[in-house]
Amino acid sequence: MYASDGERNLKGSVKADTLRRLFPAGFIYAGDSAADLSVWQHANGIVLVNARKTVAEAARALGRPILELTGRVES
16 A cells, blocks of 8 residues: 555655656646645646645646546535
8 A cells, every 4th residue: 555654654755756656657646735746746647626726726837637626526
């Protein structure tokens, strides 16, 4: 499993490095926070999920294909 585990916080550049190693042909990454910008810099595509305006603007500025998901789904 490749996630934060209480000892290691798999976030930001650490997550980006892990994904680049695991998926050398590229990957698409979904996220919502400024910490995800480090990952999106290396992603083939970006999925924004309910991201704040400033995060969305920074993600768009990376020039990658992007899908923006907003709103909440009622269950």
